[in-house]
Amino acid sequence: MARRLRYRWDTRLHRYRDTQTGRLVSAATVRRVTDATLRNLTPEVRTLAGDLRAGRISTQQWAAQMRAIVADAHLLSAASARGGWSPDRMTDEAYGQVGSVIRGQLAYLDGFVADIEGGLPLDGAFTRRAVMYVQRGTNTYERARRAVETGRGMSEVRNLLDLTIPETNHCVGAGSCPAESAKGWTTPDQMSLPGDRICINGCRCRLEWR
Numbered sequence: 001m002a003r004r005l006r007y008r009w010d011t012r013l014h015r016y017r018d019t020q021t022g023r024l025v026s027a028a029t030v031r032r033v034t035d036a037t038l039r040n041l042t043p044e045v046r047t048l049a050g051d052l053r054a055g056r057i058s059t060q061q062w063a064a065q066m067r068a069i070v071a072d073a074h075l076l077s078a079a080s081a082r083g084g085w086s087p088d089r090m091t092d093e094a095y096g097q098v099g100s101v102i103r104g105q106l107a108y109l110d111g112f113v114a115d116i117e118g119g120l121p122l123d124g125a126f127t128r129r130a131v132m133y134v135q136r137g138t139n140t141y142e143r144a145r146r147a148v149e150t151g152r153g154m155s156e157v158r159n160l161l162d163l164t165i166p167e168t169n170h171c172v173g174a175g176s177c178p179a180e181s182a183k184g185w186t187t188p189d190q191m192s193l194p195g196d197r198i199c200i201n202g203c204r205c206r207l208e209w210r
Contacts, residue, residue, distance in 0.1 A: 009083030081144035139195025171198035
């Protein structure tokens, strides 16, 4: 017997719905689950870094496996924002958008490989840099969600800070998360996305649309 999916995409509201309770799943929950999925890829990246450092794999073997992880991270993020893998959600246009992102990230990864072959120390900074390629999936999620929200007529957006982070720990200055939050409700073209700010891929803010 086929297992019934716990969550389904409501094509009218463009939201996930819990099939057991009938309730809509909040956007905050979807983002939280997406971030958790990306974090689950981090141990694999760290293991690969350790294997390269120990000489168990070559630089090219490391690069090939990293390319696959990077592609998975961005595809999963885009599909999460768009309601799953159904062809009416992950359309040719959607694959084209995320494909462009992946190509850009793989180009950066090629530069990373060149740095390694040029003698980059395989230290903690190297591992942190590798992990950032997975964390970048958050930005891809927000880009895909922006396409979904504007596509269904949402014309205003605001930034919501992660209140679990102490105020003094937020990034500061022009282009920071507090500066984006201070805009209140604004048009999409006036709001930078998490991942495109001073804190880069560590951003834990989320966006609310109307």
